[in-house]
Amino acid sequence: MQVLLSLLLVSLSLIGILDSGYISWQEWQQIVPTCGSNFDCGSVLSSPWAHIGPLPVAYLGFMYYITVFILSLLHVFDLDQQAISKKWRRFKATPIELLWLLTIFGFVFSIYLISIMAFAIGEWCKYCLISAATSISLFVITTIYLKMSLQSPAFFIRSLLQKKLGIVYRYLLKPIFFLFDAESVHTNMLNLGQFLGNSKLGKTLLSLCFSVKDPKLLTTQAGINFPNKIGLSAGFDYNGQLSGAVPAVGFGWHTIGTVTLESYGGNQKPRLGRFPDSKALLVNKGLKNLGAKAIITDLQKVRFEIPTGISIASTNKHFDSTRQQMLDILQCFRLFENSSVEHLYYEMNISCPNTFEGEPFTTPDRLELLLRALDKLKISKPIFLKMPIDQNEQETRTLLIVAAKHKVAGVIFGNLSKNKQNTAMTSADRKHWKMLRGNVSGKPTWKQSNKYIALTKKEFGNRFVIVGTGGIFTPEDAAEKIRLGADLVQLITGMVFEGPQLIGEINLEQCYNTR
Numbered sequence: 344m345q346v347l348l349s350l351l352l353v354s355l356s357l358i359g360i361l362d363s364g365y366i367s368w369q370e371w372q373q374i375v376p377t378c379g380s381n382f383d384c385g386s387v388l389s390s391p392w393a394h395i396g397p398l399p400v401a402y403l404g405f406m407y408y409i410t411v412f413i414l415s416l417l418h419v420f421d422l423d424q425q426a427i428s429k430k431w432r433r434f435k436a437t438p439i440e441l442l443w444l445l446t447i448f449g450f451v452f453s454i455y456l457i458s459i460m461a462f463a464i465g466e467w468c469k470y471c472l473i474s475a476a477t478s479i480s481l482f483v484i485t486t487i488y489l490k491m492s493l494q495s496p497a498f499f500i501r502s503l504l505q506k507k508l509g510i511v512y513r514y515l516l517k518p519i520f521f522l523f524d525a526e527s528v529h530t531n532m533l534n535l536g537q538f539l540g541n542s543k544l545g546k547t548l549l550s551l552c553f554s555v556k557d558p559k560l561l562t563t564q565a566g567i568n569f570p571n572k573i574g575l576s577a578g579f580d581y582n583g584q585l586s587g588a589v590p591a592v593g594f595g596w597h598t599i600g601t602v603t604l605e606s607y608g609g610n611q612k613p614r615l616g617r618f619p620d621s622k623a624l625l626v627n628k629g630l631k632n633l634g635a636k637a638i639i640t641d642l643q644k645v646r647f648e649i650p651t652g653i654s655i656a657s658t659n660k661h662f663d664s665t666r667q668q669m670l671d672i673l674q675c676f677r678l679f680e681n682s683s684v685e686h687l688y689y690e691m692n693i694s695c696p697n698t699f700e701g702e703p704f705t706t707p708d709r710l711e712l713l714l715r716a717l718d719k720l721k722i723s724k725p726i727f728l729k730m731p732i733d734q735n736e737q738e739t740r741t742l743l744i745v746a747a748k749h750k751v752a753g754v755i756f757g758n759l760s761k762n763k764q765n766t767a768m769t770s771a772d773r774k775h776w777k778m779l780r781g782n783v784s785g786k787p788t789w790k791q792s793n794k795y796i797a798l799t800k801k802e803f804g805n806r807f808v809i810v811g812t813g814g815i816f817t818p819e820d821a822a823e824k825i826r827l828g829a830d831l832v833q834l835i836t837g838m839v840f841e842g843p844q845l846i847g848e849i850n851l852e853q854c855y856n857t858r
Contacts, residue, residue, distance in 0.1 A: 348488045352415040352442070352481065359408030359477045366401040366470050378469050387468035392459045400456070404474055407449060411481060414442040440502075443485040450482035501555060502851050505844045508552060512842030525615035525624070533584050540587025549591035553843055555850040560595065564808045564830050565725040565752040567650050567687050571595030571850050573821065576812050576833040577654035577690055577729070578784075581632045583642050590648040593846040598833070599642070600654030601692045604675040606634030607659045610697060616779065621768040622816060624836050626759055627781025629697045630659045635678045642684045653679055654690035654729070659698045665709055668700060669716055676720055688724050691717070691751075694731035694758035696782050705731050707741050714749035725752035727810060732757030732791040739795055743803060753808030755833070756795040760788045785836035789814025793827055800828025816841055818852035 369376045370388070378384035387393065393400055418438040453475035460467050520528050539545030560571035574596040575589050583599040590597070609631035616625035632638065655675050662668040672691075679686070693704040693713070704713050717726065728751050730742065746754060759782035763773060767787040776783070792813035799809050811829030815821050816837040824832050838845055 345488060348484050349415070349419045351484055352488075353412065353419060355477050355481050355484070356408050356412035356415050359474060359481075360405065360412060362470055362473045362477065363401055363404035363408055366474075367399070367405045370399045370401050376470060381467070382469045383466040384468040384470065386466040387460055387464055387471060390459075390464050392456070392463065407445075408477075411442065411445060411449075414438045414445070418442065439485065439488060443482075443489050446478065446482040446485050449478040453478040501847065504552070505555075505847045505851065508844040509842050509848070512844065517840070517842070521617060521619065524613070525617055526613065529579075529615060533580070536588035537584040540585055540589070540591065546587055546591040549588060550593075553847050554591060554593040555847045555854070557850070557854045559854050560850055562595075562830070565688065565727075567596075567725065569595045569650055569831065572825070572831045572853065573846050573849050574598060574810075574831060574833040576835045577601050577692065578626070578628070579835045581628070581630075583638055583645070586642075586645045586647055586651065592843050593850060594649065595850075596650040596652070596831070597647075598652045598654050598690055599638070599686075600632065600690070601630050601656045601695065602632050602635055602638050602653055602675065602679075603630055603656055603658040604635050604671050604678070605658040605660070606637065607631055610659075610780070613779075614781070616781070618768060618772040618776070618783065618785075619840075621772045621783075621785070621787060622814075622836070622840055623768060623772070623783045623785035623787050624839060625776065625779060625781045626784055627697050627779075630656055630692075630695055635675045639678060639682045639684055642686075643682060645685070647685050647687075650687045651685070652688035652690055652724075652727070653684070653686050654692050655679070656692040656695055656698075657700065659700075661699050665703060665712065668703065669713055672713065673716055673720060676717065676722060680720070680723060686724065688752070689722065689726045690729050690755065691726055692729045692758070694729055696731075696759055696761045697780075702731060705734065705742065707745050710742055710745050714746065714751065718750050722750065725808075726750065727753040727755050727808065729755040730757045730795065732788055732795060732813065733760055733762050736794075736798060739798065740802065743799060743807075747803060747806055751807070753810055753830075754799060755810040755812060756792045756799070757788065757813060759784055760791065762787075784813065785840070786814045786816070788812075789820075793824060796824060796829050797827045815849075816845070818849045821849045822852065 366376060366388070375385040375388065395403065456471060457475050460471065539549055556570065562569050562572055573594055575594050575598060577598040577600045580589070580597070580599055581601065586597070607630055610627050610629035614628045614631070618625065655672060657668045657671045662671070676689070679689070693710065694702050696702055704710050728746050730739070734742070743754065761782040763777055765773065765783070765787045767790060768776070768783070792811060796809055796811045799807060808830045809828050810831045810833060811824030811827070812833035814837070815824065815832060815834040820837070821832050834845070
């Protein structure tokens, strides 16, 4: 069927070329074409509407059909849309998509010309009607083809919108944002997101611009139904301000926090920085948050629209013993378990490197103690363990073996990188980083994250829900993590560098690849 439709496109474009070419030649020779009885081509072609400025409409029609013919041939030569999509990726559209966009204008203009002949001139031109019928048919056929291949032309419209929003963000908004302190921008974005998310109009506007919804995106993991696989990582919305905005932007799930038992105002400034050349953020917030009780008070008033979880860690302070630190974590879990907050899962953050105590639960013995204590709490919701990514394979494997013995539903790879020799960063950025406090997210975490996603999938199969995070800047990046074994993915840094439309772009790509 698709081959037949493609050949029809070529045939119709040839008819259009012959028809408009004949009228153009007659116009060039200043000859009124013979129209036959019941038609008056002379009145139509000599009317004021037959020209746009000095240019005859017939010439424009001829150029239009030539363009349609070329795009139709390009499409016919490769009907494999997956392959052609890769070839045309730099043009941001396939030939059939460009053809459909072009025929929309042809369709609208044809309706306009028919209306002019019917109501303004009162006469008909046979060749103009042939052109109009051809143009309308081209639009109908490309729409049918697009529906067969992409499920709906709406996908292409949405894709085009996402790409244009990305251009606006990357070349207009981001350069402005990057002129200012990173933490100030983050704070302002949180406030703006909270304002928009608390408004029906704001959420509607965000959804129209960014959100992509489709049944093909649905996935069930750890007994939770996710609208799509793309989540907002912990560390962005650490006090739960964005419960309205996050689903409107298109995320399928949302982690709040990291939350600690006691409040913490954050490490010494600067707490956020950027390494644009390395596509990385410098993070040194140190689990800044309002504390469990205050956050619970706020969240108990919220009805979450998408699966929402709470990331928990020990308070960022000095503890006299591991037992004290564990009790701090356990009490935080108890508060949420006994609350009416409608969260669906937890993340146990054992790997934040920006705290006074470092990462004490990233050793097998201490992790065993912590998970054994959590088992005794009989937590009612799935727990995902947020893993470090700078450990070697054997150390990571050992932690996974420990986690597999306990009620850990999933693992997240991974947290910030503290490896200041990371070759994914430019030498200048590495040198600069050595003079700063904090650790990095983004592309420098990409390779390690992917390695441990693949390792976990290979050695533990379906024992864990695997969440991939770190270095997702494009739909292809998300697809790569999923290909390696991730069941879900999370991001923050990619959104900061590429724009919030990235979530929609990823979801559109997922829809396209599962059609």
